[in-house]
Amino acid sequence: MQTAKNAAASVKETAANISASAKSGMEKTKATLQEKGDRMTAHDPIQKGMATEKKEARINQAEYEKQVAREQNATQRQANEAASTHSYSTTGATGNRTGIHQMSALPGHGTGEPAGHVVEGAVRSHPIGTDTGTGTTLAGHNTKSVGGAGGYSPEHIVDPSS
Incomplete structure (x- = not known):
């Protein structure tokens, strides 16, 4: 092609x-x-x-x-x-090639930079069925993980020292 x-x-x-x-x-x-x-x-x-x-x-x-x-x-x-020239990710989203480094169209993917708000020491977790990307959960809420839309919601951040 x-x-x-x-x-x-x-x-x-x-x-x-x-x-x-x-x-x-x-x-x-x-x-x-x-x-x-x-x-x-x-x-x-x-x-x-x-x-x-x-x-x-x-x-x-x-x-x-x-x-x-x-x-x-x-x-x-x-x-x-x-x-x-396009690159393809496993999600089906396409991005453009930039020199010798393949970049995805997904935000922050492949750049080494985080895509949103990051809290030092907080771990982002996505148990099956809990992170739909809409800010709502389908299963029980895990209080030890960062959840919500995109996983960067400040109200779900747990202090790692607790």
């Missing part, structure tokens, strides 16, 4: 590069034709020289714009490829 996306991005970049080259070619042709017309109507060598300089400047500008477009197309393809 990812190979097909990369191939599609490459084809899109190639098409955009062909378009930029065609536009550049048209601008160069127009510059050359304009110069020929200006040289035919010019009566002195200074005007003819100015027409040639104007043509060269237009050709250089067209070539520069083509190169800028090619660089932008390559950058866009790379950005699209980077944005289309």
Whole structure:
């Protein structure tokens, strides 16, 4: 699947590069034709020289714009490829890859940082059927654990020295 996306991005970049080259070619042709017309109507060598300089400047500008477009197309393809890579967690939530470290879409997951309020010495516990994530319990309440929505409710914090 990812190979097909990369191939599609490459084809899109190639098409955009062909378009930029065609536009550049048209601008160069127009510059050359304009110069020929200006040289035919010019009566002195200074005007003819100015027409040639104007043509060269237009050709250089067209070539520069083509190169800028090619660089932008390559950058866009790379950005699209980077944005289309996902990581998958066991919960089915997807996240984006960040360099060589796989990150989950779950808050705090994989970052080494806690996802919410943490009390030193308190242990978070999730006995089966007690933490539904809604702040209510389905089974008995364990007074020695931190429970509630997300497990970070301050009213359920137990002093570890007791």
